[in-house]
Amino acid sequence: MDPLEKIKPADGRPILLWGARQLGLSIFGSLTRLGLEAEAFVDSSPDARRGPVMGRRVLAPEEALALNPRPFVIICSSVFQNEIAAACQAGGLAEGRDFMAATDLQKCSWFVDVAGSCNLKCVSCPRGNLPPERQPRPGFMAPDSYTALLDKILAEDPFTGVINLYSWGEPLLHPKLPEIIGLTRQKGLSAAVSSNLSFRLDFEEVIKAGPDYFRVSASGWGENYEQTHAGGDWALFMENLARLKQWRAAHRPQMQVEMNFHIYKNRADDYRRMKDYCREAGFIFRAGHGMLNPLDNVARLMDGQELTPEARLSISLQAFPVEKGLARLAEIKGRPCPFESIMDVGWDGRVNHCQAWFDPETPNLADDFNAATLDEMLAKRLGSSFCQKCRSRLLHLWCGVYGDEGLTAESVADHG
Ligand code: SF4
Numbered sequence: 001m002d003p004l005e006k007i008k009p010a011d012g013r014p015i016l017l018w019g020a021r022q023l024g025l026s027i028f029g030s031l032t033r034l035g036l037e038a039e040a041f042v043d044s045s046p047d048a049r050r051g052p053v054m055g056r057r058v059l060a061p062e063e064a065l066a067l068n069p070r071p072f073v074i075i076c077s078s079v080f081q082n083e084i085a086a087a088c089q090a091g092g093l094a095e096g097r098d099f100m101a102a103t104d105l106q107k108c109s110w111f112v113d114v115a116g117s118c119n120l121k122c123v124s125c126p127r128g129n130l131p132p133e134r135q136p137r138p139g140f141m142a143p144d145s146y147t148a149l150l151d152k153i154l155a156e157d158p159f160t161g162v163i164n165l166y167s168w169g170e171p172l173l174h175p176k177l178p179e180i181i182g183l184t185r186q187k188g189l190s191a192a193v194s195s196n197l198s199f200r201l202d203f204e205e206v207i208k209a210g211p212d213y214f215r216v217s218a219s220g221w222g223e224n225y226e227q228t229h230a231g232g233d234w235a236l237f238m239e240n241l242a243r244l245k246q247w248r249a250a251h252r253p254q255m256q257v258e259m260n261f262h263i264y265k266n267r268a269d270d271y272r273r274m275k276d277y278c279r280e281a282g283f284i285f286r287a288g289h290g291m292l293n294p295l296d297n298v299a300r301l302m303d304g305q306e307l308t309p310e311a312r313l314s315i316s317l318q319a320f321p322v323e324k325g326l327a328r329l330a331e332i333k334g335r336p337c338p339f340e341s342i343m344d345v346g347w348d349g350r351v352n353h354c355q356a357w358f359d360p361e362t363p364n365l366a367d368d369f370n371a372a373t374l375d376e377m378l379a380k381r382l383g384s385s386f387c388q389k390c391r392s393r394l395l396h397l398w399c400g401v402y403g404d405e406g407l408t409a410e411s412v413a414d415h416g
């Protein structure tokens with residue numbers, strides 16, 4: 001089937017992408033590759049609206065719904081899909097005729113952990129809070145394997161627009177990352193990178209290679225940062241942020257840089273300082289509550305099993321306590337699982353069952369991405385007892401609780 005058939009109702013109307021994060025960028029990229037243009041993005045976050053994204057305006061929801069002629073909206077958020085659909089309906093748009101979900105176009109968001117290791121040991125991350133025997137084998141994906149994977153993705157999921165070159169690894173450690181970004185762009189896809197930028201590495205060639213999206217993570221200011229981004233070096237991090245700004249201006253001005261800030265207890269001042277810094281630097285600032293990862297740990301917590309000292313430290317520093325997080329799960333139980341539409345491919349080609357679980361013994365969807373079709377892997381996941389158990393305990397909603405920007409803004413009394 002011609003992939004454009006799926007988006008026929010949009011014919012001749014302005015197309016709006018509701019959600020200016022990875023999924024929005026991915027759909028933007030696929031529309032462009034297929035010869036269609038998105039008119040603008042829509043996002044409820046005031047920070048996301050501070051500047052253009054991929055050269056397009058970012059509208060507030062009320063502006064989008066007031067447009068005349070009536071736009072065609074593609075919902076580009078898997079976590080808040082139901083809420084956005086309800087807002088569209090309340091604004092007089094009808095499902096199918098005026099809006100659809102990106103997940104009806106693109107089967108999956110693709111995360112490829114091209115570098116299967118990290119230089120840090122953040123307390124909230126499995127790299128820092130799971131013991132060595134529960135860490136997967138480190139390594140780097142070879143460019144040839146990566147090319148084969150891209151060909152498979154484009155054949156089986158032609159609406160893919162972005163390849164996220166990370167999952168639980170630090171992609172800038174990959175010595176051939178510029179080549180990998182180049183291969184991505186040669187196929188008409190955008191490349192997204194997420195880095196801790198807390199190392200002594202020259203990454204100018206990475207920026208020259210032309211990623212479209214560059215995410216940086218932080219969790220505090222000064223010493224606080226070094227506590228939760230364990231192993232990180234604040235001075236080096238700030239130097240690298242300045243380099244990122246400088247090299248973006250020199251080589252890739254359209255690249256979107258997003259600061260993904262994790263809030264921990266008593267760090268409202270850190271939040272404000274980083275937000276101001278990002279405004280000054282022209283980076284998008286997004287914040288969520290720091291949370292215990294991965295779901296392996298949350299399940300152990302629910303079962304009253306022992307956690308590592310690092311996982312316990314992560315819990316003790318949380319601004320939104322785990323008790324509140326667990327209680328909130330029941331309040332949002334109607335939300336879809338955001339991980340069902342994510343394909344997480346390791347550096348060695350293994351397709352993980354789910355990005356939110358980490359233990360190497362977690363079942364996988366395929367030992368190698370070539371060993372099964374995408375539809376087979378999706379069906380395997382959907383029908384699995386592993387997912388059933390996860391959903392029955394509402395574990396699949398954990399990240400939605402802590403990523404809720406409204407809750408986060410409340411806890412640091414940020415009124416815009
Ligand atoms: S930088 Fe990212 S991948 Fe590395 S330890 Fe921290 S959270 Fe995990």
Ligand code: SF4
Pocket residue numbers: 337338339340353354355356357386387388390391395396
């Ligand atoms: S239900 Fe759980 S295991 Fe399955 S995809 Fe969602 S988060 Fe992952």
